[in-house]
Amino acid sequence: MNILIVDDESFVRRSLSDMLNTAGAKWTVAGEAENGLDALDILAQVPIDLIISDIRMPGMDGLSLAQHVRQHYPGTELVLLTGYQDFAYARQAIQYGVKDYLVKPSSVEDILELVANLQEQLEKRKQEAQLNRLRQKNLLEKRLHDLLYGIPLPYFDESIIPPYDSFIVLTVLLKNETLTPGWKESTLYNAVRNIAEDWFLPYGRAIGMIEEQEGPIVLFLHSLSESDSEEDRLLAASFVSELAAILKCSFCLGLSERHKSLESLSSAYRESLQAARLAKKSPDATVTHILDVQECAAPAQMEEHIRVKASRRVISLTVEAMERRLEEDLTLKTIAEELYMNPTYLGRIFKEDIGESFSSFLTGLRIAKAKALLDDITVKVYEVSERVGFKDPAYFSYIFKKHVGITPQDYQKQHRPLQA
Structure with missing residues (x-):
């Protein structure tokens, strides 16, 4: 984490700089400035994560600096260091997005604790941003992959292009x-x-x-x-x-x-x-x-090659949507609407590729998920029924026994762990 110290008193700048450089393995004092105007010059040249600034300085004070930072460097945090316990200043500081403020004189422990907390928050924010970028990239690849095979782009994902x-x-x-x-x-x-x-x-x-x-x-x-x-x-x-x-x-x-x-x-x-x-x-x-x-x-062989791969892609998306929405009252029409496809066409290619109908395959997914849930003996059968899309526990028990050969209750008893 790069820190910029802004104060019109050289002694304060030097003391803060020495303290932070000595104590912090994860941060560096990347610059010092006498006032807000000098700080702007440094900000334009060096990436700064945290500014510790006096509130009253000639040229450009801490509040004006905070306002500029909020507008032009939204990723940079700012802490105000001041000897003036004035509510109006504190209120303005919050308005300009100041993270915190310390009253002079502050103890070494208070300053280091504040910087350490901000360092932890910054690392967490960077990790979250990295994960979001990765998710966006994966979603973009997925949507473009769909478009290669003529699967329309959902309107709510248009912004990722x-x-x-x-x-x-x-x-x-x-x-x-x-x-x-x-x-x-x-x-x-x-x-x-x-x-x-x-x-x-x-x-x-x-x-x-x-x-x-x-x-x-x-x-x-x-x-x-x-x-x-x-x-x-x-x-x-x-x-x-x-x-x-x-x-x-x-x-x-x-x-x-x-x-x-x-x-x-x-x-x-x-x-x-x-x-x-x-x-x-x-x-x-x-x-x-x-x-x-x-x-x-295009040659017929290539068109057939693309048709087969497109069908596989559609089936993959269909099964993915079914697994994700097992708790719902799913129908072929529901999934077809999510994929912007004709239900009749989707049902036909699904049966051709999978070898069974949509409803039969969906029931199989629900029974498989139910068996996995029933392995936990603390889960009630009616809870399992709801979580796999059966609103009526009696009907769930009937379908489960039809496919597995025993009732959910008996299945759960058979899978109860042996007592030591």
């Missing part, structure tokens, strides 16, 4: 099947994704995904010229060279045209996959743009 002028899809394939010793294909495409997200930063935001035997990347552009396929080819060729140099494998890449609407992401993916497959077949090509492909329509 990065700002862009246009986007292209790049699909990376291994040029040959020979892998560097110790590598697996999934590990390799994960590395491709990570490299892409850093490498394309000067041009936009790249979001990579991992598929079986391919690595699609959605590149949201903000700085390149409008619809320049040659520029896109050169950019992709440089990226493929970078991949080969880092991962010591031979790659090829297919490029879609530039698109403006997310509704066309599925079409862009098809374009890039078709181009990538042509590049893989060509002995000399490493990058192929969809404009280089002579066939107008």
